[in-house]
Amino acid sequence: MSELLVLIDHGDDKPRKVSLQMLTAATKIAGQTGDTVAAVWLGPGAADNSDILGAHGAQKLYHWDSQDAYGYVTLPQVEALHQIITEGDVSAVLFSSTNHTKDVAARLGVRAGGGVITDASDLEVVDGRLLATKEIFGGDMITTAQVADGKLPIIGISANAFAAQESGGGPPEVVAVDVSLSDAATKVKVTGVEKQVSERPDIAEAAIVVAGGRGLGEEEGFKLMEELADQLGAGVGASRAATDAGWYPHRFQVGQTGRTISPSLYIGCGISGAIQHRAGMQTSQNIVPINKDAEAPIFQIADFGVVGNLYAVVPKLIEEIKSRKG
Amino acid sequence: MKIVVPVKRVPDTAGEKKLDPNDKTSDRESVEAVLNPMDEWSIETALQLKEAGKADEITVLCVGPESAQATVRKALSYGLDGAIQITDQAVAGSDALGIARVIAKALDGVDFDLLVFGNQSTDARTCLVPAAVAEHLALPALTYARYIEIDGDKVVVHREHEEGWDIVEGSLPAVVSVVEAINEPRYPSFKGIMAAKSKPLETKSLADIGVAADEVGLDNAAARIQDARPRPAREQGEIVEDDGSGSAATALADWLQKNKFI
Numbered sequence: 001m002s003e004l005l006v007l008i009d010h011g012d013d014k015p016r017k018v019s020l021q022m023l024t025a026a027t028k029i030a031g032q033t034g035d036t037v038a039a040v041w042l043g044p045g046a047a048d049n050s051d052i053l054g055a056h057g058a059q060k061l062y063h064w065d066s067q068d069a070y071g072y073v074t075l076p077q078v079e080a081l082h083q084i085i086t087e088g089d090v091s092a093v094l095f096s097s098t099n100h101t102k103d104v105a106a107r108l109g110v111r112a113g114g115g116v117i118t119d120a121s122d123l124e125v126v127d128g129r130l131l132a133t134k135e136i137f138g139g140d141m142i143t144t145a146q147v148a149d150g151k152l153p154i155i156g157i158s159a160n161a162f163a164a165q166e167s168g169g170g171p172p173e174v175v176a177v178d179v180s181l182s183d184a185a186t187k188v189k190v191t192g193v194e195k196q197v198s199e200r201p202d203i204a205e206a207a208i209v210v211a212g213g214r215g216l217g218e219e220e221g222f223k224l225m226e227e228l229a230d231q232l233g234a235g236v237g238a239s240r241a242a243t244d245a246g247w248y249p250h251r252f253q254v255g256q257t258g259r260t261i262s263p264s265l266y267i268g269c270g271i272s273g274a275i276q277h278r279a280g281m282q283t284s285q286n287i288v289p290i291n292k293d294a295e296a297p298i299f300q301i302a303d304f305g306v307v308g309n310l311y312a313v314v315p316k317l318i319e320e321i322k323s324r325k326g
Numbered sequence: 327m328k329i330v331v332p333v334k335r336v337p338d339t340a341g342e343k344k345l346d347p348n349d350k351t352s353d354r355e356s357v358e359a360v361l362n363p364m365d366e367w368s369i370e371t372a373l374q375l376k377e378a379g380k381a382d383e384i385t386v387l388c389v390g391p392e393s394a395q396a397t398v399r400k401a402l403s404y405g406l407d408g409a410i411q412i413t414d415q416a417v418a419g420s421d422a423l424g425i426a427r428v429i430a431k432a433l434d435g436v437d438f439d440l441l442v443f444g445n446q447s448t449d450a451r452t453c454l455v456p457a458a459v460a461e462h463l464a465l466p467a468l469t470y471a472r473y474i475e476i477d478g479d480k481v482v483v484h485r486e487h488e489e490g491w492d493i494v495e496g497s498l499p500a501v502v503s504v505v506e507a508i509n510e511p512r513y514p515s516f517k518g519i520m521a522a523k524s525k526p527l528e529t530k531s532l533a534d535i536g537v538a539a540d541e542v543g544l545d546n547a548a549a550r551i552q553d554a555r556p557r558p559a560r561e562q563g564e565i566v567e568d569d570g571s572g573s574a575a576t577a578l579a580d581w582l583q584k585n586k587f588i
Contacts, residue, residue, distance in 0.1 A: 103457035202489070279339070
């Protein structure tokens with residue numbers, strides 16, 4: 001029986017939400033193809049998480065228990081996956097479509113003779129073939145993409161594309177993997193990590209994102225964004241104008257040159273919604289702008305919008321939310 | 327040290343973008359094309375390394391149709407030294423890994439120490455090409471750089487991720503990709519624009535770089551789009567106007583509550 005590999009994205013010794021979402025997607029696919037869903041955990045920490053991975057559909061769990069997995073850039077992960085693929089019978093590989101993991105997919109695609117599709121928002125099996133839905137041109141077009149016959153499909157899944165569901169599965173069969181790294185794989189070493197710990201969810205994984213833009217007028221405005229976000233359990237994003245001005249860090253930039261998000265609810269404050277910004281957020285399920293310019297293009301794609309001064313509306317909104325939560 | 331900056335010709339984001347109705351590849355002739363905006367950051371990175379005395383030559387490399395020459399000249403206008411353009415009908419429709427293969431082969435026999443990419447193109451946005459080129463060339467890849475420092479053959483990069491960045495260290499020759507946070511790109515000077523017209527530009531075909539036509543192009547793409555449809559237009563919902571007091575917050579809170587966000 002072939003295996004459908006799911007590369008588990010994890011941090012702080014826990015699988016990220018997208019990993020459980022990918023297992024749910026893989027379980028759906030495997031139900032049609034008869035494949036075994038095999039999770040791959042690179043680095044320490046799998047033992048404490050095998051139950052939750054199994055509960056979301058992992059029947060097998062490959063575990064390479066070594067600090068080397070992420071102690072060097074990209075190649076250890078590529079070599080581990082390539083070894084599993086070479087030694088086994090793998091039908092496809094799913095990975096979380098984040099920047100660092102895209103590098104793994106690119107190298108693996110070249111090395112293993114695969115085809116890579118990034119940022120898939122849905123998967124289906126038609127005539128035994130895996131098809132991926134992928135939005136292009138900043139979400140203006142929806143496409144169906146596939147990998148050529150004879151090539152290994154390596155498919156990146158967008159966060160929040162699937163809702164994680166428990167499959168009712170028990171603990172997976174754990175298979176220890178030992179990888180002897182090539183000299184090349186240890187050439188780029190991770191010598192340090194600068195981590196800005198935040199209690200807020202990452203904007204790609206958050207169900208709600210509050211984003212601030214030029215209309216905030218100053219860096220201080222993001223305190224208000226954070227206050228609103230915290231009332232809603234939301235992440236905080238920023239437009240390019242705001243990150244360029246240095247009001248908020250670049251990695252929170254939503255848009256063409258930043259990140260693409262698809263939360264259930266996006267609240268944009270002081271953001272006009274230029275096409276470059278829309279390219280990063282227009283696949284959100286609900287869009288709510290607060291902007292004093294009634295002509296701002298973002299209102300055209302609004303599910304609910306407020307034309308007004310955000311410094312008047314947002315503080316009142318925070319009070320309203322507080323009182324309704326009781 | 328010699329630097330190569332690969333650039334891409336992309337449709338202008340503000341223009342209407344289309345797929346060719348027949349083969350579902352990007353219809354690159356239908357809209358105004360520009361230098362990939364992210365390549366401004368890689369060009370700036372290369373220029374700053376040259377100005378700091380770390381590099382002595384910067385070559386731009388572009389795979390694209392004949393009309394991509396305008397993109398190459400635009401890149402040269404920032405003050406780069408020369409260009410290689412790979413133009414061949416057979417490249418059309420290639421996926422990211424196919425393009426990476428062409429770029430890697432085009433660099434065969436080119437003397438360089440550092441390849442600097444923008445981390446993504448604004449049209450396809452796969453981010454796959456820098457790492458795939460590195461794989462073909464068996465080079466280390468230090469990607470998503472928000473900071474770069476080169477000392478002799480040592481290269482240190484701050485590699486951005488969702489929670490901050492990793493500090494990573496490798497050695498030349500290497501592939502680097504950069505994100506916007508790395509610098510503030512300059513504008514081309516009038517002098518640069520004039521000089522770009524006479525900078526050396528070498529144009530090559532696939533045969534010239536040793537790539538067979540059946541290795542690339544749409545028919546040989548490992549990943550391809552088989553069907554495309556426009557996103558259904560969003561219907562505009564209720565828009566309320568605030569009277570200046572912030573009282574519209576009540577209507578918004580009602581909507582949020584109705585939709586179970588509170």
